[in-house]
Each structure stands twice: as C-alpha cells, then as structure tokens.
Amino acid sequence: xxxxxxxxxxxxxxxxxxxxxxxxxxxxxxxxxxxxxxxxxxxxxxxxxxxxxxxxxxxxxxxxxxxxxxxxxxxxxxxxxxxxxxxxxxxxxxxxxxxxxxxxxxxxxxxxxxxxxxxxxxxxxxxxxxxxxxxxxxxxxxxxxxxxxxxxxxxxxxxxxxxxxxxxxxxxxxxxxxxxxxxxxxxxxxxxxxxxxxxxxxxxxxxxxxxxxxxxxxxxx
Amino acid sequence: xxxxxxxxxxxxxxxxxxxxxxxxxxxxxxxxxxxxxxxxxxxxxxxxxxxxxxxxxxxxxxxxxxxxxxxxxxxxxxxxxxxxxxxxxxxxxxxxxxxxxxxxxxxxxxxxxxxxxxxxxxxxxxxxxxxxxxxxxxxxxxxxxxxxxxxxxxxxxxxxxxxxxxxxxxxxxxxxxxxxxxxxxxxxxxxxxxxxxxxxxxxxxxxxxxxxxxxxxxxxxxxxx
Amino acid sequence: xxxxxxxxxxxxxxxxxxxxxxxxxxxxxxxxxxxxxxxxxxxxxxxxxxxxxxxxxxxxxxxxxxxxxxxxxxxxxxxxxxxxxxxxxxxxxxxxxxxxxxxxxxxxxxxxxxxxxxxxxxxxxxxxxxxxxxxxxxxxxxxxxxxxxxxxxxxxxxxxxxxxxxxxxxxxxxxxxxxxxxxxxxxxxxxxxxxxxxxxxxxxxxxxxxxxxxxxxxxxxxxxxxxxxxxxxxxxx
Numbered sequence: 013x014x015x016x017x018x019x020x021x022x023x024x025x026x027x028x029x030x031x032x033x034x035x036x037x038x039x040x041x042x043x044x045x046x047x048x049x050x051x052x053x054x055x056x057x058x059x060x061x062x063x064x065x066x067x068x069x070x071x072x073x074x075x076x077x078x079x080x081x082x083x084x085x086x087x088x089x090x091x092x093x094x095x096x097x098x099x100x101x102x103x104x105x106x107x108x109x110x111x112x113x114x115x116x117x118x119x120x121x122x123x124x125x126x127x128x129x130x131x132x133x134x135x136x137x138x139x140x141x142x143x144x145x146x147x148x149x150x151x152x153x154x155x156x157x158x159x160x161x162x163x164x165x166x167x168x169x170x171x172x173x174x175x176x177x178x179x180x181x182x183x184x185x186x187x188x189x190x191x192x193x194x195x196x197x198x199x200x201x202x203x204x205x206x207x208x209x210x211x212x213x214x215x216x217x218x219x220x221x222x223x224x225x226x227x228x229x230x231x232x233x
Numbered sequence: 234x235x236x237x238x239x240x241x242x243x244x245x246x247x248x249x250x251x252x253x254x255x256x257x258x259x260x261x262x263x264x265x266x267x268x269x270x271x272x273x274x275x276x277x278x279x280x281x282x283x284x285x286x287x288x289x290x291x292x293x294x295x296x297x298x299x300x301x302x303x304x305x306x307x308x309x310x311x312x313x314x315x316x317x318x319x320x321x322x323x324x325x326x327x328x329x330x331x332x333x334x335x336x337x338x339x340x341x342x343x344x345x346x347x348x349x350x351x352x353x354x355x356x357x358x359x360x361x362x363x364x365x366x367x368x369x370x371x372x373x374x375x376x377x378x379x380x381x382x383x384x385x386x387x388x389x390x391x392x393x394x395x396x397x398x399x400x401x402x403x404x405x406x407x408x409x410x411x412x413x414x415x416x417x418x419x420x421x422x423x424x425x426x427x428x429x430x431x432x433x434x435x436x437x438x439x440x441x442x443x444x445x446x447x448x449x450x451x452x453x454x455x456x457x458x
Numbered sequence: 459x460x461x462x463x464x465x466x467x468x469x470x471x472x473x474x475x476x477x478x479x480x481x482x483x484x485x486x487x488x489x490x491x492x493x494x495x496x497x498x499x500x501x502x503x504x505x506x507x508x509x510x511x512x513x514x515x516x517x518x519x520x521x522x523x524x525x526x527x528x529x530x531x532x533x534x535x536x537x538x539x540x541x542x543x544x545x546x547x548x549x550x551x552x553x554x555x556x557x558x559x560x561x562x563x564x565x566x567x568x569x570x571x572x573x574x575x576x577x578x579x580x581x582x583x584x585x586x587x588x589x590x591x592x593x594x595x596x597x598x599x600x601x602x603x604x605x606x607x608x609x610x611x612x613x614x615x616x617x618x619x620x621x622x623x624x625x626x627x628x629x630x631x632x633x634x635x636x637x638x639x640x641x642x643x644x645x646x647x648x649x650x651x652x653x654x655x656x657x658x659x660x661x662x663x664x665x666x667x668x669x670x671x672x673x674x675x676x677x678x679x680x681x682x683x684x685x686x687x688x689x690x691x692x693x694x695x
C-alpha cells in the first residue's frame with residue numbers, strides 16, 4: 013500500500029474513532045440497569061468482532077495463499093494480521109474485565125465470550141511465539157502458515173464448546189448474555205459506528221505493519 | 234496400494250525401534266504411576282472432591298502423558314539424522330504422517346489403558362457396563378490429540394526450545410476436545426448415557442476430521458523444514 | 459544431447475548472505491562432475507538444491523527436464539543423494555534399514571536382493587546386526603548400499619570418498635564407473651584430490667558462490683588441478 017494511502021487511512025481511522033467515542037459516550041443513552049459502565053461495550057464488542065473474524069479470517073486466507081504461492085507478501089499480511097488481532101483481543105479481554113468488576117464483582121469470570129476470546133488470544137500468541145522461535149525466515153513463514161490455517165479452523169469449535177460448557181454448568185440467571193445485550197436503536201447506532209471505526213483501525217495497523225515488514229527485508233538486501 | 238504400504242512401513246519401523254529400546258513405554262508407564270500419586274496427594278484428602286473431579290483428572294492424565302509421548306514423535310528421525318531421508322523418499326508425504334500417527338495412536342492407547350486401569354483400581358471408578366462407551370469417547374478424544382500432536386511434533390522437531398513450544402501449540406487447540414471429552418466421560422461414568430451428550434460427540438468427531446485433514450494436507454510443508 | 463542436470467542462474471541467499479550467486483552448470487548422461495571448493499564455498503548447498511532439499515532464491519534447476527521446485531516429487535524419483543547424514547536408524551539392523559528405505563521409496567525388494575546388495579559391499583555378515591554395532595566405515599558403506607538397490611539416474615554425493623577405506627573406496631569407484639556406462643549423471647563434491655578424480659570427466663571449482671572455473675579432467679595432471687584450485691578457491695594467488 014502506498015504511503016499516502018496509508019496516511020489517509022490513518023486520518024480516517026482517527027476520525028471514525030473520535031466519532032465513535034462521541035456517539036458512545038455522548039449521544040447514546042445511559043443504559044438502564046448497568047449504568048455508564050455499559051459504555052465500555054462500544055470498545056469491547058467491536059474489538060472482539062474485528063479481532064476474531066476479520067483478524068483471524070485474514071490470517072487464515074493469507075496463510076493458505078502463502079502455502080500455495082510462497083508469496084512473501086501473503087506471509088507479511090498473515091503475520092501483521094495475527095499481531096493486530098492479538099492486540100485487539102487483548103483490548104477485548106481487558107475491557108471485558110473492566111466491565112466485569114462493577115457488574116459481577118470480580119475481575120474475571122468464565123463467561124462464554126470472555127473465555128472464547130481468551131483462547132483465541134492464546135492461539136494468536138502461540139502463533140507469534142512459533143514465528144519468533146524459528147530462526148530461518150522461510151521455515152518460520154511456512155510453519156506459521158500451517159498454524160495460521162489450523163487456529164482459525166479451531167474457532168468455531170471453540171465457540172460451540174465453550175458456549176455449551178457454560179450453559180450447562182451455570183444456572184441461567186448468572187449467565188446474562190453480558191455486554192452483548194443490545195436494546196434500543198441509539199445504542200445500536202453507536203455500536204455500528206464503533207465497529208466501522210475498529211475495522212478501519214485494523215486496516216490501518218495491518219497496512220502499516222506490512223509496510224514495516226517489507227522495509228525491514230528491503231533494508232537488508 | 235503403495236500409499237498404505239508406505240504408511241505401514243513407517244509404522245513398522247517405529248514399532249520395531251520402540252520394541253527394541255522400550256524407551257518411551259517404560260518412561261510413560263512410570264509417568265502414569267506418578268500421575269496417580271500426584272492426583273491422590275493433591276486432591277485425595279476429600280473423597281467427594283476426588284470423585285467429582287475424576288473425569289477431568291482422567292483427561293488431564295491423558296493429556297499430560299500425551300504431551301510427553303507425542304512431543305517425541307520425530308525424535309528418532311532427528312537423532313539418527315534421517316529427516317532428510319524422509320523428505321527425499323519419493324511419494325506422497327502424508328503417508329509418513331499416517332504411519333507416524335498410527336504409531337502414536339498405538340502408544341497413546343496403551344498408556345491410556347494403563348491410566349484407566351490405575352484409576353479403576355486406586356480411585357474406585359466403576360466402569361461396569363459402560364466400558365464400550367468409555368472406550369468410544371477415549372478413542373474420539375485421542376484421535377484429535379494425536380492428529381494435532383503428530384503435526385506439531387514435526388514442526389517443533391527443529392526448534393531449539395521444543396519442549397516449551399510443543400505444549401504451547403497443542404494445548405490451545407486442544408481446548409474444545411478437552412471440554413467435550415470430559416463432559417462425555419462424565420456422562421458415561423454417571424450413567425447418563427451417550428445420547429445425552431450427542432452434540433458433544435458430534436463436535437469431537439468434527440474436530441477429529443478437521444485436524445486429520447489439516448494434518449494430511451499440511452504435513453509435506455512441515456517435512457520440507 | 460539434453461543435459462540430465464541443468465542449473466542456470468542459480469542464486470541462494472540467506473538474508474543478506476549470498477551462498478550461491480549465479481551458478482551455471484550442465485551435466486549430461488554418462489558424465490561425472492566433481493565440485494571442488496573450500497569449506498563454505500557452497501558445494502553442499504548446491505547439491506542440496508539439486509536434490510530438492512533446499513529451495514533456490516532465484517534461477518532454474520532441473521533434473522531430467524523436471525523443475526526441482528515445481529516438480530520436486532518427480533525429481534526425487536530420479537535422484538540418489540548421499541551426504542554426511544547417514545540416513546540409518548541405529549536400532550534397526552542393516553537389512554531392516556535397507557528394507558525401510560526401499561519400501562518408503564515405493565520400490566520394495568525381497569530379502570535376497572537386500573542380501574546380495576549387502577554382499578556387494580561385503581556387509582552380508584552383519585545383515586542382521588543393528589547399525590549401532592557397526593563401525594563408522596561400515597555405516598558409510600551401508601549408506602551407499604541404498605544406491606545399489608534403487609539405482610537412480612542422477613547421483614548426488616557429498617564427499618563420498620571421505621572416511622572410506624581402500625577397499626570400500628575401490629568399490630565405490632567401480633560402482634560409479636559402472637553407473638556412468640549405464641547413462642547416469644554424477645555430481646560429487648570434494649575438497650581433496652583423491653580417487654574421485656579418477657571417476658570424473660569434468661571439474662568445476664566453486665568460489666564465492668560462483669563457478670570460478672570448469673575444465674575437462676583428462677589432460678590435466680593432479681598438480682595442475684591443485685594449482686588451479688589454489689588460484690581460484692583459496693583466494694587470489
């Protein structure tokens with residue numbers, strides 16, 4: 013991606029994030045039962061969705077592309093996507109935890125969403141660890157691609173298993189759907205705006221990272 | 234069919250070498266005994282605690298033994314400098330994966346049988362009438378674990394800190410299988426019956442298929458390493 | 459005549475370091491080529507690339523018309539590669555090792571064939587002894603025995619005469635000459651001037667990732683070869 017394009021993307025991202033902030037903390041109404049702490053959902057849900065689906069999805073496709081074509085660009089994309097996904101999932105976990113403290117009284121709970129996201133986060137970390145521990149760049153890319161295919165394939169399995177695990181072990185009253193409970197149009201609007209903002213953020217971060225990786229390689233040549 | 238024959242010769246080789254050296258089997262038998270003591274000392278104080286935790290402990294035992302057994306899948310190739318030889322032999326490389334997987338499954342089943350026996354004897358697990366169902370669940374869970382483990386063992390064979398990296402790669406992907414097998418084992422041991430956990434069994438089956446197919450398709454890329 | 463091995467513009471780099479930098483070579487059927495060069499000159503890497511064990515960074519490498527990268531499995535059917543790694547399982551017997559490798563290559567042979575291959579290198583007495591009990595020289599010979607059972611069209615040998623005693627060396631020399639008359643192409647690396655020179659038709663000296671000089675073997679004395687080597691491989695003389 014060209015430098016100016018990335019810069020434009022960056023500004024769009026900032027704008028979108030600001031808009032999202034305003035909508036989430038200003039325009040959207042205070043949620044009835046949970047109070048202002050519910051607003052953290054505007055951070056938590058988009059980062060989860062983008063991290064899980066977009067991040068891992070791109071990782072999956074780029075990994076397949078790498079194994080088929082051995083294109084270094086595909087590998088850079090896979091790696092950048094994994095890194096950004098890990099960051100977004102970390103945001104999800106932390107924001108979920110912050111939401112949980114006043115709501116449930118604990119910093120951590122084995123809620124289905126939080127658990128799923130944490131497992132994905134760990135898989136992403138495992139991917140980065142694998143790549144970091146292999147010295148040979150080509151081998152790291154190849155092995156990373158294999159894991160980059162397996163980990164996203166695991167995502168639906170994780171979703172189902174964790175959800176079933178929670179619903180069968182926990183009485184329903186404790187298992188409120190949590191921050192994903194949506195009521196009212198204004199809240200939905202704020203959510204969508206922030207979702208779009210996070211998609212832009214993802215795109216900007218990945219584009220920047222890919223560019224950085226390419227410059228690293230070029231600098232050595 | 235040449236594919237089957239080649240997979241078989243890999244299995245034959247591994248079994249022969251293991252029979253002669255008995256390295257893995259001895260260590261794993263000893264390890265299983267140790268696990269028993271570990272679980273007893275950690276949880277055995279309260280009889281009820283232990284009984285409630287038994288399905289989980291059983292699978293904990295299987296997974297720990299599995300990490301040890303599977304992690305060394307390609308140890309003999311590395312030690313004997315034969316890795317290149319495997320790559321150079323013409324033909325579909327997934328036959329090698331199948332052979333290794335088969336060997337690993339044999340080893341895992343042997344160890345699991347021992348661990349189960351120890352549990353029955355020392356923790357008073359009642360398996361009367363449910364043994365076939367239990368074996369089915371253990372089979373489903375072990376195939377997935379072995380499929381993943383064999384693949385990642387190939388990956389970590391060349392990495393310096395392989396003993397650290399191997400569990401890090403296997404365990405996160407193992408979580409759905411762990412949840413499923415523990416729940417299904419619980420259902421079997423408490424005489425709820427397999428029908429009650431049909432959806433879990435379907436999940437385990439799906440996971441097994443996914444991991445096996447992924448293993449077959451990607452092993453040649455690992456071998457290249 | 460179409461070359462059995464064709465290497466054109468071959469480059470291999472690891473990061474910034476160029477191990478091979480534009481290598482061009484052809485080897486025809488019935489021809490044997492010696493790769494001479496100092497350690498680190500790229501001989502082993504070149505052999506490994508032709509053997510499909512390593513991917514080139516750029517350039518074309520083909521065996522019998524098949525590209526080593528895109529048709530690697532096809533190429534593997536035609537090549538035999540013997541290098542420092544023994545490719546022998548210590549806990550298996552000599553016969554079992556040969557059985558394993560031939561079966562894995564999809565070309566199983568019966569016990570009689572294995573025994574006669576072992577007899578050719580005078581190892582039939584230890585056919586049922588585990589490799590661990592064999593001496594290093596015997597293990598080396600056993601590695602070479604694989605070439606007898608599944609004779610490839612192209613032989614790639616990394617310092618094959620090293621650690622072979624007189625008798626084994628003589629055997630290998632005769633075997634390679636016999637293979638040549640059958641139309642095989644041979645590339646072997648070496649950094650000494652021994653028996654291998656009696657087998658090869660051409661000598662290529664590798665230095666700094668390139669073929670510094672390639673000459674016909676006949677008509678050159680060992681001294682002249684050594685001087686060429688000193689001049690090109692060991693720095694400016």
